[in-house]
Amino acid sequence: MAVFETLLWIVRRDVTIALRRRTDIFITLVFFVIVVSLFPLGIGPELDTLRLIAPGVMWVGALLASMLALEQLFSADHRDGTLEQMLLTPQPLSLLVIGKVIAHWLITGLPLVILSPLLGLQYDMSPEALQVLMIALLLGTPTLSLLGAIGAALTLGLRSGGVLVALLVLPLYIPVLIFGAGAVEATASGLGGQAHLSMLGAILLLALLGTPLATAAALRVSAD
Amino acid sequence: MTPAPTDKRLQVTDLSCMRGDRCLFSGLGFSLASGQLLHLKGHNGSGKTTLLRTLAGLLQAESGEIRWNGEPLRRVRQEFHAELLYLGHLNGLKGDLSAVENLRIDSAIRGQAMSEQAAWQTLDDIGLRGYEDLPSKYLSQGQKRRVALARLWVNRAALWILDEPFSALDVAAVAELQKVIRGHLERGGMAILTTHQEVELTSGEVLTLELGVGRV
Numbered sequence: 001m002a003v004f005e006t007l008l009w010i011v012r013r014d015v016t017i018a019l020r021r022r023t024d025i026f027i028t029l030v031f032f033v034i035v036v037s038l039f040p041l042g043i044g045p046e047l048d049t050l051r052l053i054a055p056g057v058m059w060v061g062a063l064l065a066s067m068l069a070l071e072q073l074f075s076a077d078h079r080d081g082t083l084e085q086m087l088l089t090p091q092p093l094s095l096l097v098i099g100k101v102i103a104h105w106l107i108t109g110l111p112l113v114i115l116s117p118l119l120g121l122q123y124d125m126s127p128e129a130l131q132v133l134m135i136a137l138l139l140g141t142p143t144l145s146l147l148g149a150i151g152a153a154l155t156l157g158l159r160s161g162g163v164l165v166a167l168l169v170l171p172l173y174i175p176v177l178i179f180g181a182g183a184v185e186a187t188a189s190g191l192g193g194q195a196h197l198s199m200l201g202a203i204l205l206l207a208l209l210g211t212p213l214a215t216a217a218a219l220r221v222s223a224d
Numbered sequence: 225m226t227p228a229p230t231d232k233r234l235q236v237t238d239l240s241c242m243r244g245d246r247c248l249f250s251g252l253g254f255s256l257a258s259g260q261l262l263h264l265k266g267h268n269g270s271g272k273t274t275l276l277r278t279l280a281g282l283l284q285a286e287s288g289e290i291r292w293n294g295e296p297l298r299r300v301r302q303e304f305h306a307e308l309l310y311l312g313h314l315n316g317l318k319g320d321l322s323a324v325e326n327l328r329i330d331s332a333i334r335g336q337a338m339s340e341q342a343a344w345q346t347l348d349d350i351g352l353r354g355y356e357d358l359p360s361k362y363l364s365q366g367q368k369r370r371v372a373l374a375r376l377w378v379n380r381a382a383l384w385i386l387d388e389p390f391s392a393l394d395v396a397a398v399a400e401l402q403k404v405i406r407g408h409l410e411r412g413g414m415a416i417l418t419t420h421q422e423v424e425l426t427s428g429e430v431l432t433l434e435l436g437v438g439r440v
Contacts, residue, residue, distance in 0.1 A: 002335055009332040013321070020320045020359075081314025088280060089334050090306035096333065224283060 006091050010099025011106070018107045024069060028108045029115065032065035036119045047124045054123035055133065055184035062112050062137060062180075063173050066144045069108045070169065071162045073100060073152040074219065087223055094212035097153075097219070101145050101212070109141035125188070132187040132197070139200040140180040146207040147172045153218035175203060232293060232307065232382045232414065233257050234279075239288030241274050248274055249435055252288070258382075258412040261405070262431045265418070270436030272418045273313070276387050279416065280310040306335075309381035311389060315372035319361030323347050323371045326360055330375060338378060346377050351397065365392040376404050384408060386417040 018025055039057050040050055077083035086096050116137055117130045125133065151169035155161040183196035233255065240250030248271030256262055264272050277283045279290060281297060281304065290297040292304045317326045324343045331338040347356045350370050360368060369392045376384065384405070390398050398421075405415055409429075 005337065006333055006335065009329055013318070013325075013329050016325070017318060017320045079314075080318065081312060081316035082318060084282065084310070084312060084314060085316040085330060086333060087282060088305050088308060088310050090302045091333060091335060092302075 003091070003095060007095060007099045007102075010096055011103045014100055014103030015106055018103070024072065025107055025111065028065050028069050029111050031068055032061050032112050033115070033119065035061040035064060037122060040122045050123040051125060051188065054120060054125050054129075055181040055188075057123070058116060058120065058133060058137075058184075059140075059177050059181045062116075062141060063144065063170070063177060065112060066108055066141060067148060067166055067169060067173075069104065070148040070152045070165050071155075073104055073149060074156050075152075075161065078156055078223070083219070083223060087220065093216035093219065097149060097212045097215045098208075101142075101149050101215075104149070105142050105145040109137075109145055113137045113141060125184075129184055129188045132193045133184045135197060136180045136183040136193070136200060139197060139204055140176045143176050143200070143204045143207045144173060146204075146211040147176075149215045150211055150218060153215045153222055156219070156222035176200065179203070231258060232412075233291075234383060234414065235291040235294075236279070237289050237291075239275075239278070239290065240286045241271060241278055241283070242286045243271070243274060247286075250287075252433075252435075254431065254433055256383075256414050256416065256431070258414060259409050260414055260429045260431060261409055262414075262416040262433060263419075264416060264433050264435065266435030272435055273387055275435065276310075276385050276416065276418065277312070280308060280385050281305070282310075307382040308385065309375060309379050309383070310385045311372060311375065312387045315368050317360045317368055317371055320359055322357050323352060323360055323363070323374075324356045326371060327374055327378070331378060334379070336379070342378070346374055347371070350374050350377060350400070366394060366397065369393055370397060373401060376401075376408070382413055384413065384415040384417070386415065388418055388420075390419050390421050 120130045148169050151165045155164045179196045179199045183193035187193040235255045237253045239252040241248045278285050327343045
């Protein structure tokens with residue numbers, strides 16, 4: 001499968017580059033850890049309050065952290081001309097976009113998912129809630145990367161691209177935030193989070209179908 | 225490797241391009257067939273790069289039409305891009321990847337996977353022996369340009385669009401590049417290029433197009 005092979009090459013390329021300049025990965029991860037850890041310090045050791053705000057804080061931390069690395073998604077390739085070369089390949093551009101988004105998620109999303117249970121302990125979350133939090137992040141963070149790619153492509157080459165990405169993309173993250181945090185809250189209150197998790201999965205599938213095409217179209221306009 | 229390209233044709237009629245509010249050129253037309261080279265001339269800012277980028281499909285033309293084998297470009301985009309090799313001012317190399325990795329990934333996303341051995345051999349041939357493994361950000365300007373141009377050695381695209389291919393190259397590399405372009409034309413390929421240097425291009429058929437004539 002030539003198409004699948006191309007996808008793998010793109011993913012491998014971006015992951016290799018990220019592993020060679022590890023600062024980008026660390027910045028996202030450290031940012032997430034700091035944001036999430038500031039709240040218990042500021043609010044004090046009232047476990048009831050902490051348990052209540054935990055899902056929301058964890059999710060907002062994840063949203064902000066995944067957005068932090070978005071600007072770099074296409075701009076580095078734009079600067080050195082590799083994006084230009086990608087636009088001129090006979091492969092469908094949306095395929096290359098999917099490859100880049102997968103790599104972006106592996107670099108910035110997956111570490112957050114893995115680290116989240118550890119950070120959740122600061123909020124005295126129950127083991128079941130931690131488990132649901134992890135599953136919710138696993139389903140939600142790829143959507144964040146997919147949606148964010150549209151914003152990154154639209155703001156390519158603009159001077160204040162970073163701020164603009166935040167303004168464009170954060171409103172789009174709201175459904176993911178509501179169902180992501182909702183899943184954990186529902187589990188904590190004994191209702192069970194399956195419905196919320198199904199919604200997160202549905203949003204992910206929708207995003208997977210629609211956003212690569214939108215991102216590809218935005219790239220063609222921005223590469224001008 | 226695909227067989228030598230034959231009877232390919234690029235036709236441009238009544239093309240005009242704008243940058244911002246300024247009209248760079250209008251009513252431009254030419255036709256390029258197998259074995260022909262188009263040397264694009266013109267002073268700085270006359271729109272050479274814009275024309276090349278428009279031909280490659282990176283920019284939208286204001287008006288006019290570009291046809292590839294008789295079909296409008298936007299309808300045969302994938303077929304056209306499969307036969308196109310564009311090299312602009314930017315080298316299109318990742319600084320954190322080595323020359324070999326850059327070359328192999330570039331070939332792979334064009335759908336022409338390349339073995340590691342072949343990549344080493346190609347870089348050897350173009351005078352980068354001993355630098356294949358180095359992250360390309362440590363290479364000199366001329367060496368980076370050579371890695372970028374290595375695509376010409378491995379890719380059998382019918383149409384080459386080269387924006388200032390000779391810049392930053394030393395005398396020996398310029399001569400080699402000319403030889404490769406000549407070979408490409410002899411195999412029935414097409415090339416469009418810009419250069420300010422006075423270079424002996426080919427023995428084949430050379431068309432010249434001058435942009436921005438008669439304008440101050």
